[in-house]
Amino acid sequence: MTDPIPREALAAGLATAGYVADRDLATALWMMDHLKRPLLLEGEAGVGKTEVAKALARLHGCELIRMQCYEGLDAQSALYEWNYQRQLLAIKARESPGAKAAEIEAQIFSEDYLLERPLLAAIRREVSPVLLVDEVDRADEEFEAFLLELLSDFQVSIPEFGVITARTIPRVVLTSNGTRELSDALRRRCLYHYLDFPDVDREAAILLMRQPGLDAQLALQVARMVAMLRKEDLRKVPGVAETLDWAATLAGLGVEDMRQEPEIVHDTLIAILKTHEDRTRVSRQTTERLLGKVA
Amino acid sequence: MGALAIGDAGGPGPAMRRRLAGFAATLRMAGFAIGQAEVQDAARVLATPLGERPERLKGALQALFCSRHSDLARYGDLFDAFWRGRGAKRAAKITAHGLAARSPRKFDAGPGAGDAREALPETAYAPGPEDGAAEGRGRKGGASTQAALSGKDIRKLSSGEEREQALALAEKLARAMRARLTRRERARTSGRRIDLRSTIRHSVAHGGEPIDLKFRRRKPKPLRLVVLLDASGSMEPYTAFFTRFLHAVSLSFRESEAFLFHTRIAHVSSALRERDPTRALDRLHLMAQGIGGGTKIGECLATFNRWHARRVIHSRTCVMILSDGYDTGAPEVLETAMRNLRRRCKRIVWLNPLLGWDGYEPSAAGMRAALPFVDLFAPAHNIESLAALEPYLARI
Numbered sequence: 091m092t093d094p095i096p097r098e099a100l101a102a103g104l105a106t107a108g109y110v111a112d113r114d115l116a117t118a119l120w121m122m123d124h125l126k127r128p129l130l131l132e133g134e135a136g137v138g139k140t141e142v143a144k145a146l147a148r149l150h151g152c153e154l155i156r157m158q159c160y161e162g163l164d165a166q167s168a169l170y171e172w173n174y175q176r177q178l179l180a181i182k183a184r185e186s187p188g189a190k191a192a193e194i195e196a197q198i199f200s201e202d203y204l205l206e207r208p209l210l211a212a213i214r215r216e217v218s219p220v221l222l223v224d225e226v227d228r229a230d231e232e233f234e235a236f237l238l239e240l241l242s243d244f245q246v247s248i249p250e251f252g253v254i255t256a257r258t259i260p261r262v263v264l265t266s267n268g269t270r271e272l273s274d275a276l277r278r279r280c281l282y283h284y285l286d287f288p289d290v291d292r293e294a295a296i297l298l299m300r301q302p303g304l305d306a307q308l309a310l311q312v313a314r315m316v317a318m319l320r321k322e323d324l325r326k327v328p329g330v331a332e333t334l335d336w337a338a339t340l341a342g343l344g345v346e347d348m349r350q351e352p353e354i355v356h357d358t359l360i361a362i363l364k365t366h367e368d369r370t371r372v373s374r375q376t377t378e379r380l381l382g383k384v385a
Numbered sequence: 386m387g388a389l390a391i392g393d394a395g396g397p398g399p400a401m402r403r404r405l406a407g408f409a410a411t412l413r414m415a416g417f418a419i420g421q422a423e424v425q426d427a428a429r430v431l432a433t434p435l436g437e438r439p440e441r442l443k444g445a446l447q448a449l450f451c452s453r454h455s456d457l458a459r460y461g462d463l464f465d466a467f468w469r470g471r472g473a474k475r476a477a478k479i480t481a482h483g484l485a486a487r488s489p490r491k492f493d494a495g496p497g498a499g500d501a502r503e504a505l506p507e508t509a510y511a512p513g514p515e516d517g518a519a520e521g522r523g524r525k526g527g528a529s530t531q532a533a534l535s536g537k538d539i540r541k542l543s544s545g546e547e548r549e550q551a552l553a554l555a556e557k558l559a560r561a562m563r564a565r566l567t568r569r570e571r572a573r574t575s576g577r578r579i580d581l582r583s584t585i586r587h588s589v590a591h592g593g594e595p596i597d598l599k600f601r602r603r604k605p606k607p608l609r610l611v612v613l614l615d616a617s618g619s620m621e622p623y624t625a626f627f628t629r630f631l632h633a634v635s636l637s638f639r640e641s642e643a644f645l646f647h648t649r650i651a652h653v654s655s656a657l658r659e660r661d662p663t664r665a666l667d668r669l670h671l672m673a674q675g676i677g678g679g680t681k682i683g684e685c686l687a688t689f690n691r692w693h694a695r696r697v698i699h700s701r702t703c704v705m706i707l708s709d710g711y712d713t714g715a716p717e718v719l720e721t722a723m724r725n726l727r728r729r730c731k732r733i734v735w736l737n738p739l740l741g742w743d744g745y746e747p748s749a750a751g752m753r754a755a756l757p758f759v760d761l762f763a764p765a766h767n768i769e770s771l772a773a774l775e776p777y778l779a780r781i
Contacts, residue, residue: 096434117435118448124433125426125449132454166582174581178595185592195589250586268454268696271654274418277452284454 096120100149109138109145110288110295118283119146128241128262130226130277133285136329139265142285143222146261153219155260157208159229165236169246171205172198199250209237210254213244218258227266231273238276288330290317296330297337304341311348311384312337315355316362318380322372328362336361349385352378397431405431408467409450415463416655418452439468556633608778609640611697611730613689615708617647617680623738623766627707630771632657632665642697645669646685652693682712682751683719690725703732703778707765709739712751719751723758734774735759741766 097116104111104119111119119142122129131139147154157168177198184194206214212221226234240246244256264280266272288296293313298304316333328336339358345351356377363369397405409424427449430436435445443464451460583599591597612631616624631643635657642654656668698704704726712719727733735755739745741764747756756762761777764770 114444114447117441117444121430121435121445121448125429127426127449129448130452172582172585174585177585181588181592191589191592269699270696274452278418278420278423280452281448282451282453282456283448284457 103149104145105299107145107148108299109141110292110299111142111145112288112292115142115283115285118281122261122281125281126259128264128280130264130266130272130280130282131285132266132268132282134287134327134329135267136327136331137285137287138330139285140222140224141330143220143263143265146263147220150220150261152217153215154222155208155212155219156222156224158224159226159233161228161230163229163233165233167207168209168233168236169207169240170210170248171207172250173203173205177203201251204248204251209240210246212260212262213240213246213256213258214254215258215260219260221260221262223262223264225267225269226264226276227268227270227272234273234276238273238279241279287317287320287327290314293317293330293333297334300334301338301341304337305346308340308346308348309337312340314384315348315380318383319362319372322376324363324368324371325365326363326368328364332362332364349381352381355381397428397436401431402428408446408464411463411467412450412460415459417450417456417460419450423449442468556629607640607701608638609642609697609699609702610634610638610705610778611642611644611702612705612707613644613646613650613686615647615680615682615706616645617711619680619709619711620707620738623707627765628666628669629662632662632669636660642693644689644693645672646680646682648679648681648685650685650688650693679713680708680711681714682708682710682755683714683716683722686722686726687718690722690729694726694729698730700731702730703734704730705734705736707736707738709737710735710747710749710752710755712749714751716750716754720754720758723755727758732760733758734761734763734777736763736765736770736774738764738766740764741770 097113097120100120101111101113101116104116118129121127131142133139143156144154180198180203181194184197208221212219223237226237229237241262244259245253247253264276287293290310290313293316294306294309297309297312298306301309312333316328316336320327336358339361340348340354343354343358345354348355352374356374359372359377360369363372405427406424409419409427413419427446430445430449431442435441443461446464447457447460451457580599584595584597587597587599588595612634614624614627614631616628620627635641635643635654642652643657645651645653651672653669653672656672657665659665659668723733737747737752740747740762747753747762761774763774
């Protein structure tokens with residue numbers, strides 16, 4: 091490393107890839123490359139966990155392989171599957187008296203009939219990709235153990251075929267919403283970063299980066315307003331994507347100064363408040379009170 | 386400040402490595418999960434530009450050594466204390482050992498406790514008028530006259546030996562429950578989807594004709610038990626017993642979460658995962674410290690709903706509340722909290738030790754407010770009553 095502070099270059103790189111990272115995240119991402127460890131990102135829904143992996147892929151100019159976890163996810167749908175239709179056809183096509191069972195078997199369990207699923211795909215690329223294991227807390231514990239094995243050995247054993255060793259080691263990002271407690275083993279294996287909602291300045295920077303035409307003052311106002319709303323007792327706290335939507339809505343309606351247009355501001359709150367309960371909780375008075383502090 | 390600088394590029398010197406190992410040991414003592422591989426990686430990080438300044442190193446090692454959100458806050462203090470000699474006192478409090486050493490109350494045995502560590506810490510709890518009433522009732526009502534230990538009210542177990550036996554029974558019961566509940570799941574037959582992978586694998590033997598169809602069945606989600614134990618003064622005669630039961634449940638059910646509450650609620654699952662009961666209860670006591678002065682069931686449940694429920698409750702969850710229902714908070718708060726909880730989980734079981742007493746009516750305002758939302762309201766004053774729960778849980 092010739093660069094004295096590598097993470098600053100990394101943060102700048104991420105910014106060009108469309109992601110505004112704070113210092114700790116940049117450090118964690120740099121260490122991820124240096125130590126070849128996976129990164130576990132935790133945080134509320136909507137703080138931009140998935141976005142980190144996407145930006146990372148853009149930054150390194152490599153492929154993003156995404157695996158969405160869900161309950162009941164098993165090794166078959168995560169790792170590999172045989173192409174059964176083709177296998178059956180191949181068996182039928184060779185149904186002549188002379189055909190030997192062993193030959194057929196050797197053929198139908200060859201690479202031609204193997205369907206890659208995300209995890210296998212991630213270790214078989216020429217250029218190391220970014221592997222995003224999204225919402226790992228949704229998968230069950232057995233899958234977590236299996237994932238752990240893959241992440242430490244980077245090889246996969248397929249009984250009918252043999253062992254496949256990684257060509258390149260992918261950059262692995264795991265995200266978790268905390269719907270279930272993850273195992274200590276997985277946590278230990280990973281670098282950890284807790285992603286919080288961005289502060290006002292960072293959120294305004296995100297708005298300006300993602301919506302280049304946006305007025306800087308409006309961006310700051312929207313960011314302040316959302317920051318205050320997040321402190322209200324809401325059932326569903328608005329995420330960064332909601333902020334982006336709201337800013338786009340306000341800009342589209344020609345709002346330049348939020349304080350001048352309390353009506354529009356209140357009516358467009360549907361862009362960020364997504365439950366009926368929250369909608370009723372933030373009354374017109376609340377909106378006006380918060381707008382007063384937006385300055 | 387610049388003392389952390391490492392000269393050669395080949396890695397930190399032996400002195401630095403020792404310090405690093407010392408830091409890892411400090412963190413481990415505070416409950417961080419750090420293995421040898423992490424320490425080695427930390428040494429690699431030290432050799433990079435990140436190791437040149439404490440501030441950078443702090444951020445770098447944070448990513449490596451912390452593994453959950455709750456670690457982050459403690460990490461900062463521990464790092465400053467270890468590497469910069471600042472705030473050492475505060476850090477000492479954070480490590481569990483530090484806490485244990487400074488704790489003014491060691492969990493000494495209450496009179497009649499068989500095992501010194503079985504009793505919960507004596508809390509600074511002044512019994513309210515309602516609790517006095519409970520005591521009075523207790524004297525009147527009494528327990529069943531059955532001679533069998535399992536039928537005997539836990540409060541009435543006089544000798545240490547009897548208590549020990551009852552506790553052992555509670556543990557056994559928890560384990561047996563788990564075994565029977567899982568066996569039931571396995572016995573379910575017939576798959577819904579054909580498993581093509583193994584069907585084809587087996588068809589090779591028949592020259593490619595898929596004769597033996599193999600099925601896949603969806604694995605049933607294991608039942609999760611979330612236990613909320615009331616550890617207030619009025620529950621005192623029962624808490625030691627219930628904690629032991631809770632410990633056994635935590636160890637034997639793969640999916641279980643435990644909480645302890647009086648005026649505030651504490652998530653104690655991690656303490657209870659400790660195999661050794663003595664150490665587990667020690668850790669539990671540390672976590673439960675500082676709560677006392679009345680029972681605020683409603684508020685505690687509201688806190689539970691807000692902060693913990695999303696994480697610990699899934700579609701096949703049974704929430705078990707072990708409490709006598711004496712609430713010093715407003716009944717409306719409890720009612721709202723119960724209604725919200727009801728919406729989230731599959732079943733709510735309320736176990737009330739007082740219910741086993743003759744002539745007990747759930748007349749306390751809190752208990753009355755909570756009852757409409759409870760699926761099963763059952764006694765829990767002896768081992769038999771706990772055992773009676775099992776068939777119910779099996780049906781969920």
